Amino acid sequence: MDIMANVLLAAGASPAMAHALDEVQDFVAISSALLINMGTLSSDWVASKKLAAAKAVALGKPWVLDPVGCGATPYRTAACLHMLQLKPTVVRGNASEILALAGAAASVKGVDSTAASHEALDAAKKIAQQYGCIVAVSGATDLVTDGSRVVGVSNGTALLTQITATGCSVTALIAAFLAAAPEGAALQAAAAALAVFGLAGEVGLANAPRPGPGSLRVGLLDALHLLGEAEVVAGVNLSEQ
Amino acid sequence: MDIMANVLLAAGASPAMAHALDEVQDFVAISSALLINMGTLSSDWVASKKLAAAKAVALGKPWVLDPVGCGATPYRTAACLHMLQLKPTVVRGNASEILALAGAAASVKGVDSTAASHEALDAAKKIAQQYGCIVAVSGATDLVTDGSRVVGVSNGTALLTQITATGCSVTALIAAFLAAAPEGAALQAAAAALAVFGLAGEVGLANAPRPGPGSLRVGLLDALHLLGEAEVVAGVNLSEQ
Amino acid sequence: MDIMANVLLAAGASPAMAHALDEVQDFVAISSALLINMGTLSSDWVASKKLAAAKAVALGKPWVLDPVGCGATPYRTAACLHMLQLKPTVVRGNASEILALAGAAASVKGVDSTAASHEALDAAKKIAQQYGCIVAVSGATDLVTDGSRVVGVSNGTALLTQITATGCSVTALIAAFLAAAPEGAALQAAAAALAVFGLAGEVGLANAPRPGPGSLRVGLLDALHLLGEAEVVAGVNLSEQ
Numbered sequence: 001m002d003i004m005a006n007v008l009l010a011a012g013a014s015p016a017m018a019h020a021l022d023e024v025q026d027f028v029a030i031s032s033a034l035l036i037n038m039g040t041l042s043s044d045w046v047a048s049k050k051l052a053a054a055k056a057v058a059l060g061k062p063w064v065l066d067p068v069g070c071g072a073t074p075y076r077t078a079a080c081l082h083m084l085q086l087k088p089t090v091v092r093g094n095a096s097e098i099l100a101l102a103g104a105a106a107s108v109k110g111v112d113s114t115a116a117s118h119e120a121l122d123a124a125k126k127i128a129q130q131y132g133c134i135v136a137v138s139g140a141t142d143l144v145t146d147g148s149r150v151v152g153v154s155n156g157t158a159l160l161t162q163i164t165a166t167g168c169s170v171t172a173l174i175a176a177f178l179a180a181a182p183e184g185a186a187l188q189a190a191a192a193a194l195a196v197f198g199l200a201g202e203v204g205l206a207n208a209p210r211p212g213p214g215s216l217r218v219g220l221l222d223a224l225h226l227l228g229e230a231e232v233v234a235g236v237n238l239s240e241q
Numbered sequence: 242m243d244i245m246a247n248v249l250l251a252a253g254a255s256p257a258m259a260h261a262l263d264e265v266q267d268f269v270a271i272s273s274a275l276l277i278n279m280g281t282l283s284s285d286w287v288a289s290k291k292l293a294a295a296k297a298v299a300l301g302k303p304w305v306l307d308p309v310g311c312g313a314t315p316y317r318t319a320a321c322l323h324m325l326q327l328k329p330t331v332v333r334g335n336a337s338e339i340l341a342l343a344g345a346a347a348s349v350k351g352v353d354s355t356a357a358s359h360e361a362l363d364a365a366k367k368i369a370q371q372y373g374c375i376v377a378v379s380g381a382t383d384l385v386t387d388g389s390r391v392v393g394v395s396n397g398t399a400l401l402t403q404i405t406a407t408g409c410s411v412t413a414l415i416a417a418f419l420a421a422a423p424e425g426a427a428l429q430a431a432a433a434a435l436a437v438f439g440l441a442g443e444v445g446l447a448n449a450p451r452p453g454p455g456s457l458r459v460g461l462l463d464a465l466h467l468l469g470e471a472e473v474v475a476g477v478n479l480s481e482q
Numbered sequence: 483m484d485i486m487a488n489v490l491l492a493a494g495a496s497p498a499m500a501h502a503l504d505e506v507q508d509f510v511a512i513s514s515a516l517l518i519n520m521g522t523l524s525s526d527w528v529a530s531k532k533l534a535a536a537k538a539v540a541l542g543k544p545w546v547l548d549p550v551g552c553g554a555t556p557y558r559t560a561a562c563l564h565m566l567q568l569k570p571t572v573v574r575g576n577a578s579e580i581l582a583l584a585g586a587a588a589s590v591k592g593v594d595s596t597a598a599s600h601e602a603l604d605a606a607k608k609i610a611q612q613y614g615c616i617v618a619v620s621g622a623t624d625l626v627t628d629g630s631r632v633v634g635v636s637n638g639t640a641l642l643t644q645i646t647a648t649g650c651s652v653t654a655l656i657a658a659f660l661a662a663a664p665e666g667a668a669l670q671a672a673a674a675a676l677a678v679f680g681l682a683g684e685v686g687l688a689n690a691p692r693p694g695p696g697s698l699r700v701g702l703l704d705a706l707h708l709l710g711e712a713e714v715v716a717g718v719n720l721s722e723q
Binding site: 002003039040041042043069072073074075076111112161162163164165209210211212213214215217218 | 503508705
């Protein structure tokens, strides 16, 4: 939660984290977008997540699902699948998680992916078509699809995977971009968030005194805050796949 | 919780974080001061917070309330008001939170303030008088009042608001200063904590390789640990308002 | 949890954090080692910890106990003692915690130690003999014992104690080393993890722009990721005691 909130603040968003059954619906009502992260599950929190997602849908607000560790345990997979029924605007996961979410065979060992993003593209398209959502698969090249179109994002650096919750953080950034995007531009918003986050990682690594995950985390947050529009336009690496 | 504990350790305090109903009272008994932060509420935690605050009062130990996001949801506002009845020594919030706590009209959107500190000064005085506590309002100039006297603190840098939980962290530092302060010096302790934290932010920013929130967080913790007494005396910016 | 996960990722491990009763056993089944940290207790979490430890033992997987704040409250001491009955492979604590765990008189004030490691050596040996486990006592010199042999680890820097959860993090690293160690080499794995963590702290401090805890945290994570085998062999400071 720490780096997720810091990523959002650095990028100019105004995050609030809440999980109490007594207030999640009220928080959704004053928010511009909702992020549901399945990382640290408990039965109480799952109940709150369902309430929050349903409220977002009822109010017509965008919401994003991060199916952390989907496939690692039956409880987690079932909880992620239940959330998927609640019609997220965007789903963002690594290849293992997206494969598990689509019911495809995937070896999931905890929360780190054991597959490359392109191996999960068919699974991503299937989810996108079946649930009418955008699906993003993180990897060396991130893939974002609405079920037919596919956008590739080639920003980022492998060292980002050595920092905890960077996947979670980019999903949070997708929610922030959705909050600011026009209706119907969810695919573009998701791809742009992935590209900007990856670019901030590249810049952060270039500015780091050492190529280590401690320095990269510092540089990533600095870059998210300091990147100018011209640098973003020049640096993002998007392509139709 | 991460940055709060690191701020306290850097400043020479010895923090422990506990929330279990079964032990919060025992932890209060071995502590020099108590901090209650309303950030991540749940019904279990609210029950523990009430027990802990009552124990601190029973033992004559100082305790500090951080009404995070007060006004954002009815549940949160009610919980903060309930805590206020339990007689905190000091309350520290941003202007939106203090306005909401005083029952004044305030637009609260999550946990970031939408008002300047001076707009909440009357609300702060009202709370201080009614509950016999010190109230601190964070902002470009922090204001600290016992209901009649008002001290202004002009240290700090706006970039601190781009790091999550810096408000929570300065409240934690107020608790540490209260633990070390003589009886009856709560106003001075709160103002001093705000000034030292702000000064550490200034020094941290001056030492940062880039004016970004990642670097500032590192520099802030370094400065809290390394600031000497002479630098503090020379750097704090306090004034009677 | 943030720094613990980052330490493990920097060192090349693949951490997952789970606490739901509904899935902890399944997570243990796909893990190579289990860490149980008693830092933030609640009755739900204690129940999950017991289930997870029992599962690890049933599957013959190594597990490590970090009795955070043992002795600080009766609830916490009882919970730690209960976990100890579940036969951890390794226990790692500071001197105060190990003394409290052994039932010896110890002044415990929160989670920071008030005793030096050698003061807890007899307590550590007693626990190791009684429960058939390895016990590590952190301090200026870390001591690791199987009840008869004692290995001393003289790496590290005092400034590490000014960063929250560095004790927790080195316990997590012990779990990662156990996952990779041959059967019967738990003492060596624990000592090696303590030495590598301490060495990374030394290197991190040497590389830091300032001797502060913010910079040390960055440098520590960088060093854990970047340290080569030759540097480790040359830098670790182990001795039979």
